Structure formats: C-alpha cells, structure tokens
Amino acid sequence: MKKIIVGMGTCGLSAGAQPVYDKLEELAEKHPEACVLDITGCIGMCFREPLVEIQDDTGRTIYGDVSETSAEEIFNEHILGGIKVDNDNVIYGVNKDGSTYGSEVSFLDLQERIVLRNCGIINPESIDDYEEIGGGYKGLKKALTAMTPDEIIQTMKSSGLRGRGGAGFPTGLKWSFAAANKGDTKYVVCNADEGDPGAFMDRSVLEGDPHAVLEGMIICGKAIGASFGYIYCRAEYPLAIERLEKAITAAKAKGYVGENIFNSGFTFNLKVKQGAGAFVCGEETALFASIEGERGMPRIRPPFPAEKGLWQKPTNNNNVETFANVPWIIANGAEAYSSIGTEKSPGTKVFALAGKVAKGGLAEVPMGTTIEQLVFNIGGGIKDNGEFKAVQMGGPSGGCIPADQKTTPVDFESIPATGAIMGSGGMVVMDQGTCMVGIARFFLDFTQSESCGKCTFCRIGTLRMLEILDRITRGEGIPSDIEKLQKLSIQIKEASLCGLGQTAPNPVQTTIRYYLNEYKAHIEDKKCPAGECEALVDFVIIPEKCVGCTLCARNCPVDAIEGKVKEIHIIDQEKCVKCGKCITSCNFSAVVKR
Amino acid sequence: MKTAAKKENFNYRLWKYDGAPGELIPLLQSAQEHFGYVPRRAITYISGVTNIPESDIYGVITFYSQFRLQPMGKYVVRACAGTACHVSGAKAIINTVEDELGVEVGDTSEDGLFTFLTVACIGCCSLAPVIMVNDETHGRLTPASLRKILKEYRRKGKKNAEGAVGAP
Numbered sequence: 001m002k003k004i005i006v007g008m009g010t011c012g013l014s015a016g017a018q019p020v021y022d023k024l025e026e027l028a029e030k031h032p033e034a035c036v037l038d039i040t041g042c043i044g045m046c047f048r049e050p051l052v053e054i055q056d057d058t059g060r061t062i063y064g065d066v067s068e069t070s071a072e073e074i075f076n077e078h079i080l081g082g083i084k085v086d087n088d089n090v091i092y093g094v095n096k097d098g099s100t101y102g103s104e105v106s107f108l109d110l111q112e113r114i115v116l117r118n119c120g121i122i123n124p125e126s127i128d129d130y131e132e133i134g135g136g137y138k139g140l141k142k143a144l145t146a147m148t149p150d151e152i153i154q155t156m157k158s159s160g161l162r163g164r165g166g167a168g169f170p171t172g173l174k175w176s177f178a179a180a181n182k183g184d185t186k187y188v189v190c191n192a193d194e195g196d197p198g199a200f201m202d203r204s205v206l207e208g209d210p211h212a213v214l215e216g217m218i219i220c221g222k223a224i225g226a227s228f229g230y231i232y233c234r235a236e237y238p239l240a241i242e243r244l245e246k247a248i249t250a251a252k253a254k255g256y257v258g259e260n261i262f263n264s265g266f267t268f269n270l271k272v273k274q275g276a277g278a279f280v281c282g283e284e285t286a287l288f289a290s291i292e293g294e295r296g297m298p299r300i301r302p303p304f305p306a307e308k309g310l311w312q313k314p315t316n317n318n319n320v321e322t323f324a325n326v327p328w329i330i331a332n333g334a335e336a337y338s339s340i341g342t343e344k345s346p347g348t349k350v351f352a353l354a355g356k357v358a359k360g361g362l363a364e365v366p367m368g369t370t371i372e373q374l375v376f377n378i379g380g381g382i383k384d385n386g387e388f389k390a391v392q393m394g395g396p397s398g399g400c401i402p403a404d405q406k407t408t409p410v411d412f413e414s415i416p417a418t419g420a421i422m423g424s425g426g427m428v429v430m431d432q433g434t435c436m437v438g439i440a441r442f443f444l445d446f447t448q449s450e451s452c453g454k455c456t457f458c459r460i461g462t463l464r465m466l467e468i469l470d471r472i473t474r475g476e477g478i479p480s481d482i483e484k485l486q487k488l489s490i491q492i493k494e495a496s497l498c499g500l501g502q503t504a505p506n507p508v509q510t511t512i513r514y515y516l517n518e519y520k521a522h523i524e525d526k527k528c529p530a531g532e533c534e535a536l537v538d539f540v541i542i543p544e545k546c547v548g549c550t551l552c553a554r555n556c557p558v559d560a561i562e563g564k565v566k567e568i569h570i571i572d573q574e575k576c577v578k579c580g581k582c583i584t585s586c587n588f589s590a591v592v593k594r
Numbered sequence: 595m596k597t598a599a600k601k602e603n604f605n606y607r608l609w610k611y612d613g614a615p616g617e618l619i620p621l622l623q624s625a626q627e628h629f630g631y632v633p634r635r636a637i638t639y640i641s642g643v644t645n646i647p648e649s650d651i652y653g654v655i656t657f658y659s660q661f662r663l664q665p666m667g668k669y670v671v672r673a674c675a676g677t678a679c680h681v682s683g684a685k686a687i688i689n690t691v692e693d694e695l696g697v698e699v700g701d702t703s704e705d706g707l708f709t710f711l712t713v714a715c716i717g718c719c720s721l722a723p724v725i726m727v728n729d730e731t732h733g734r735l736t737p738a739s740l741r742k743i744l745k746e747y748r749r750k751g752k753k754n755a756e757g758a759v760g761a762p
Contacts, residue, residue: 011718014731046720197676197715235623235660237717238729276619276658279714293618295657311615352719354678360720392677428677428719442680446714452657584690587738 002035002079004028007051007120009042009207010239011200011361015049016067023068024052027075035079041208043120044362045107048091051120054078057096064091064104107359110378112340114348115201115324116364119208124243127250130211137211137256139327143219144264147330149179152223156326158334160346165191165282165319166394166423167499168345168412171326174316177306178224181314186226188217189310189317191287192233192240195279196395197446199426201350202320204362206233206240209324210247214270216323218257219330221268224316229268232287234275244272279396279450283498284309284317286452297452298498319424321350341367345411353379355428356386365410372406375429386431390514394423396443396450397503399510400436419510421503435532436515437522441469443507447500458501461492465508473533477523482512534578537593541582543568545590552582552591604628604636608643618646618654622661631662667702667709669747671695672726676715682722688712690737691725694744707751708744 006012006021021039028037045051048064052074055061061084063074070089077085084090091104100109113119118136122129130136143152157172178186190213194202206213217229233241248270251257259267273291280286281296288310290296309315325347329337338346345367351374354360358380365374371391375381382388390400399420401408408414415422430439448462465488468481489505496502512519521527528536541552541561546568553561553569560576563569571582571591582591604624611617621644625636632655641648655661673679673688692698695708702709716724721733725740732743 010716010731011720014718014721014724014733046718049720194717195714197680198678198719199715200717200719203717236713236715273616274620274623275660276623277660278658290619291616293616293654295654354719354722355681360678360722395677426677428681430681434681439681442677450714580686580689581693583686584693584737589736589738 003055004035004037004075004079005040005053005055005123006037007041007043007049007053008039009204010237011042011046011204012049012051013239015046017050019068020050020052020066020071023071024075027072027079031080038123039125040122041119041124042204042362043108043208044111044116044204044364045091045104045359046361047359048104051091056082058084059096060092060094061090062092062102063089065089104359107361107363107378107380110373111364112348112366113364114328114337114340115205115212115321115350116208116362117328118212119204119362122209124208124210125246127211127247127254130209134209134212135331136327137215137254139330140215140218140256141262143222143330144262144266149223149225152219152330153179155330155334156223159329159337160334160344161322161325161329161337162345162347162412163318164321164325164349164424166397166421168422171318171322174306174318175220175223177304178226178314178316181307183314185228185311185313186224187310187313187315188221188224188226188229189284189287189291189315190217190229190231190323191282191284191317191319192231192237193275193282193287194234194237194320194424195282195450196397196424196426198352198354198392198428199395199424200352200354201362201425203237203240205320205324205350206237207243210240210243211251212324212327213244213320214247214251214257216318216326217270218261218268219326220316220318220323222266224314226314226316227267227269229270230291230310231270231272232275232281232291233272235277241272241274248272278452279446280452280498280500283500286498287317288315295452297454298500300497321425342409342411342413344413349410349422349425351410351425351427353427353429355392356383356431356434357381357429358383367411368409370407370409371401371427374410374427375406379429382429382431386433389430389432389434390436392420392428392430392439392507393426394421394503394506395426396447397421397499397506398423398426399506400430400439400514401510402514419506419513421506433530433532435473435528435530436511436518437469437472437528438530438532440508440511441466441473444469444504447504451500451504455496455498455501457492457495458497458504461488461495462501462504464488465492465505469508472519472522473528474535475522475526475533477519479523481523482516482519486512531593534580534593537578538573539571539576539578539580539582539591540594541569541571542590542592545588547588547590549587551585551587555581555585557581608639611643613644618644618651619658622651622655626661629665631665664702665706668707668751669727670709670711671744672711672713672716673699674716674722674724674726675712676719676722678715678719679722679724684723686737687723687725687735687740690740691744694741707748 092102118134162168285299548566
C-alpha cells in the first residue's frame with residue numbers, strides 16, 4: 001500500500017498545503033485501495049513548500065511546490081499509474097538501497113539530524129508513529145526503570161550537551177544544581193517562547209515532534225526530583241500549542257504522563273502555558289513571573305532558579321531544542337552524542353536559514369560546521385545571484401558576522417569571538433542591498449520597545465541609541481554619534497539586570513566594528529552605500545519595466561513624476577520627497593531605490 | 595473537542611476559578627477570545643472573582659502586546675516585521691497596507707473592517723515578506739499582490755455586511 005504524506009507545519013500551511021491536502025483527500029477517498037493519506041511536520045525545506053511525500057515499494061519520493069493541479073497529476077501518475085512524475089519538482093528521493101537523488105538532495109544529505117530526527121517523517125499527532133517509527137519513549141523507559149537520577153545526570157554531563165537557548169550552559173550541570181536542592185516541590189520548565197525575529201527552530205520541533213520535548217521533560221523530572229512541568233509557549237504559535245495539548249493527552253492515555261509511569265513509582269504531570277506577547281519573557285525569571293500571572297519582569301539572581309525559581313521552588317528551565325536532545329542521548333548513550341561536533345561544543349545545532357539565502361529553511365548540522373558550508377553548500381548561496389554580505393546570528397541579542405569571516409565554525413567558542421552570539425539558531429543572511437546601520441536600527445527598535453522598563457539604562461539608554469541611529473539613517477548624523485553609541489553600549493551592558501539589556505547593544509557594536517565605513521558614509525557623505533535608507537537615496541524608474549500606466553504619477557503627493565499614458569515616466573529628483581508612494585503603487589516593480 | 599470549547603469559554607473559566615495562582619493571564623486571554631478585546635467590564639468582573647485589584651490587572655494587560663483595550667476590526671492585518679521580512683522589504687509592505695487601508699499601525703479603519711498591527715515574527719521566514727489576515731497567512735508578497743489581497747478582503751467584508759442588513 002502506498003502512503004501519501006503532506007507537510008502540514010505552519011510554513012507548509014502558509015504556502016497552501018491545506019487545499020493540496022483537501023484535493024488529495026478527495027482523490028484518496030475515491031481510490032481507498034490505492035493509498036493511505038497522512039500528515040507530517042516541517043522537514044525543513046520551507047523554500048519548496050508545499051511538500052508531498054509518497055512512500056511505495058521503491059522508497060520515498062518528495063515533491064516540492066505542489067499545487068492542487070500538480071497534486072492531481074502526482075496522484076494519477078504516481079499513485080494510480082505507479083510511475084514517478086519525472087521533473088524538477090522531485091526534490092528528494094530515497095531508493096530502497098538507501099541511495100538518494102533529487103534536485104535538493106544536498107540540502108538534506110549534508111545535515112545530521114538528532115533534534116529533527118522525526119520532523120517531516122512522522123505524523124506529529126500520532127503517538128504510535130513516535131514510538132514505532134521514531135523509537136520514542138524508549139529513553140524514558142530506560143531512565144525510569146534502569147537508571148538512578150544520579151546516573152541520568154551523569155549521562156547528561158558526559159554527553160556534553162550545552163543549553164540550546166543561546167547561553168550554552170552545560171545541561172547536566174544545571175540539572176545537578178536543581179537536583180541538589182532539597183524540597184518537596186520542584187518544577188521542570190520548558191522555554192518555548194521563541195521570540196527572536198528570524199528564528200523558527202522551536203516552532204518546527206513543537207509542530208513536528210512534540211513528544212520528543214515531553215519525553216525530555218519527563219526524564220528531567222526524574223533526574224531532578226520534580227513531578228510537575230510547564231511548557232511556556234508563545235501565543236503566536238497556535239498550531240504548536242494545539243499539537244502539544246494533543247501530545248499530552250495521548251501520552252496520558254498511554255501512561256507516560258501521570259502516576260506511576262512504567263510502574264516505577266514516578267509521577268509527572270504537564271501543563272501548557274500560553275505566553276501573551278512579550279519578548280522579555282524568554283528570560284527565565286521573567287518567564288516564571290509570567291507563568292505566575294504577573295507582569296513578566298526579570299528578578300535579581302541569585303537566588304538562581306535551581307534554588308528559588310517558579311513559585312519560589314527549585315526549578316530547572318531548558319529550551320525546546322535542549323529537551324528534544326535528551327531522549328536521544330539517554331537511548332543512544334552519552335558517547336554517541338559527544339562524538340559528534342567539536343570537543344567543547346558536542347552534538348548538533350539546528351539553524352533557521354532566512355533572509356537573502358536561496359534556500360530558506362531549517363538545517364541541523366554538527367557543531368563546528370562553518371558559516372560558509374551552511375549558507376552555500378546547504379542554503380544554496382544568495383538569492384538572485386546577490387553578493388554575500390553578512391549573517392546575523394542570535395537575533396536582537398546577537399551580532400552581524402561579515403562575509404570575510406565566513407569560515408568561522410559555528411560553536412560556543414568561535415561565534416562569541418566575532419562579537420555575535422550563538423543564540424537560539426536564527427541565521428539571517430544579508431546581501432549587498434542590506435544597510436548595516438539600518439539593521440542595527442531595526443534591532444534597537446525591537447529591543448527598545450520590548451524593554452520591560454525595570455532598569456533605567458535599558459529603558460532610557462536603548463531609546464537614546466535608537467534616536468541616534470534614527471538620525472543617522474535620516475542623514476542627520478553628526479561625527480560624535482559613533483562615539484556616543486559606543487559609550488551608551490557599554491553603559492547599558494553594565495547596568496542592566498537581565499540578558500535583554502546586557503545584549504541589546506550587540507547589533508550596534510558588531511556593525512560599528514565591521515562596517516564603520518557605512519556609518520561614516522551616512523554621517524559624513526550623507527549616502528547609504530546599500531541604497532536602503534530612503535532619505536539618502538534617489539527613487540528612479542527603470543525604463544525597461546515602465547509601461548506608462550500613470551499610476552505612480554497619480555499617487556505622487558508632490559507631482560514629481562512626469563510622463564504621458566503609455567510613455568516612460570521620469571521622477572524629478574528636485575521635487576521628490578522620498579515618501580515611497582511610487583514604489584508601493586507600481587504594479588510592475590519598475591520603481592527602485594538607488 | 596467539547597472540553598476544548600469549554601476551556602475557551604470565558605464564563606466557564608471564571609466559574610471554574612478556584613483561587614489557584616497564575617490564572618490571571620489565561621482569564622484575560624479567554625476574555626479577549628470572547629469579546630475580541632478586554633472590555634472595562636471584564637476587568638471589573640475578573641477583579642471581583644479573583645480579588646486581584648483592577649489596577650494590577652490593568653498593569654498586566656498593558657505589559658503584554660497580545661491584549662487590546664479597544665475593539666478590533668473584522669479583519670486583523672498583522673504585518674510581519676521580523677528580521678527576515680525586514681531584509682526582504684517589509685517596510686514597503688507596511689507602507690502599502692497603510693496606504694491601501696488608510697490606517698496607521700495600531701489603528702482600526704473607520705468602517706471597522708480592518709485593524710492593522712505589526713508582529714515581531716510569524717515564523718515562516720522563508721516566505722518573507724509575510725502578512726497574516728486573521729488566521730490566514732500570505733507570503734512572498736509584493737506591493738501589487740498585497741493590494742489585490744487587501745481589496746479582496748474589503749470586497750468580502752462589505753458584501754457580508756450588506757448581506758447581514760438585507761437578511762430577514
């Protein structure tokens with residue numbers, strides 16, 4: 001029997017997976033003898049969504065860019081006719097002998113998948129799939145029936161796993177702190193408040209393999225002596241929340257969550273808490289405040305969460321990716337994990353490739369892989385044959401790494417040396433058209449509005465920095481601005497309580513470090529080399545693209561555009577106020593900034 | 595499914611409230627689910643049941659970007675302003691929405707059809723630039739394709755409104 005699997009993560013659904021699924025369902029109902037239809041999460045190849053996989057006796061075939069029409073074609077030819085549709089849309093295939101082929105074969109074959117082991121393979125809403133195909137809950141059984149809490153912690157320590165939320169604190173060590181604190185009530189918290197703009201690793205894991213996260217949390221509960229866990233998930237991920245709730249219900253029915261799990265006498269229960277939209281709640285003490293129903297403002301540490309965390313009880317908090325690693329490590333042993341990656345940063349890391357990269361999606365690679373390998377070998381280089389300028393890592397807390405440092409390996413030692421941070425795995429690729437002052441301004445704008453307001457330097461200092469960056473991008477910068485930015489950066493870092501303030505100046509500091517010339521061009525020459533800052537560029541109409549529809553001229557508020565019907569239009573630079581109305585009104589993308 | 599529906603219900607949640615700590619945010623979320631925003635009377639109501647001062651509740655509401663104190667339009671347009679969308683031209687997209695709908699970020703159009711917001715990241719960065727209209731996501735936008743999409747929603751919204759007036 002053939003099996004059809006449709007990728008139904010948020011990325012697939014946004015690209016139109018639902019109508020494709022409906023079409024296939026309609027066809028499958030007519031031919032119930034021919035196939036079964038199932039769903040799966042995101043396999044990571046978001047750039048070719050919607051994806052449809054067909055499994056038959058020849059192996060697996062994944063089709064990309066599927067529409068309702070091509071779904072019908074695939075159904076008729078492959079399912080009913082038994083012949084693969086032979087074109088560029090076959091993006092990945094696996095033969096019976098394990099050999100692979102397809103137009104995007106390099107994207108998957110260069111990866112090493114531990115966290116994403118089941119994403120895009122199993123039906124995330126089926127606990128049976130997780131157990132039978134993914135080998136799930138074997139780690140939990142081993143941890144509860146054959147290991148003591150000390151042995152679990154020792155295994156985590158020897159595996160060398162470091163927190164995947166960004167800071168890279170050794171997980172085993174963290175667990176041992178919480179385990180050492182005596183108390184009748186302890187908590188396991190999973191941070192699923194993935195707030196970094198440009199990062200979607202955790203969303204894909206929660207949507208594609210929710211049981212792996214639950215299993216990791218339950219094992220952690222056993223190790224530290226906690227019997228209750230919270231998953232704090234951002235409200236912007238409704239599908240992830242829905243699949244987590246379903247996973248908890250299914251795990252309860254099987255006896256993996258609840259009382260006396262595997263007859264070991266161990267009890268563990270779980271609850272999903274929805275965030276309410278505050279970036280600072282990714283900071284663990286702010287996250288606890290939010291679970292407690294308060295304004296999510298960070299608290300002073302010490303006392304550390306291992307001593308007094310949620311509800312003032314000993315608490316262990318890890319992020320989604322960290323927990324998803326745990327069952328694999330317990331099941332396969334610490335050595336299998338520590339043999340991957342580098343000596344000081346073992347294992348793999350999931351990266352979200354986005355921005356100006358040709359193939360945007362999720363890639364899991366061994367630690368120590370270089371930025372170049374990620375962007376070029378896996379990501380396929382720069383979109384539209386653009387020129388690689390920089391990658392931004394670590395979101396608003398991170399920094400930009402310029403193209404000439406593309407051989408930097410991604411691990412917890414090499415990335416901080418560049419001034420950026422590992423962060424949770426967002427990797428936004430930039431080309432020659434991205435203004436680095438604009439990027440710094442973009443992140444400052446974000447952290448400034450997300451600052452909770454508790455610390456003065458973070459609350460007011462980020463605003464002052466934003467004002468300076470604002471005027472630089474408007475062409476009103478003064479020479480002393482760069483020095484002021486640097487001074488404020490140091491002050492904000494020193495005088496802020498939590499990670500948000502301590503890292504908020506990073507995007508500004510790294511761009512000044514690597515792109516001082518661009519700052520100077522804005523301030524001294526009043527030019528934006530990337531051609532992005534509106535006040536500093538000219539708006540021009542490309543003659544070859546203009547069809548003379550007069551729409552831009554009619555929308556121009558200052559009558560700066562001249563031209564007759566069906567004739568090429570011209571913008572009068574003297575009159576132009578650079579409002580950008582012509583760009584947004586043109587139906588032919590004929591207006592550009594230069 | 596039945597339990598899920600009950601869980602969403604604001605009155606049911608309030609009735610079920612047993613004094614357990616940490617329930618304020620879920621209560622506010624179900625109030626917003628129920629009314630479309632958090633009206634003044636809901637704050638008073640929640641305060642009465644939970645004994646949390648109204649001022650504290652107001653503090654929590656204004657801290658989190660999810661909560662709204664004003665009614666929202668029929669269609670809530672959320673433009674993604676995440677990093678990937680930013681480098682792929684989110685600014686032109688935001689300008690286009692403002693121009694087409696005649697509202698600024700944070701406002702509701704006069705006819706009550708549209709509320710325009712920006713959001714830090716929707717999480718489908720590979721389809722950038724992206725907007726969400728209620729629960730539907732639209733990706734790989736250009737100003738021209740965006741105008742088409744918004745016009746379609748306006749047409750649908752107006753048609754439904756007329757249909758409602760004409761209905762018996």
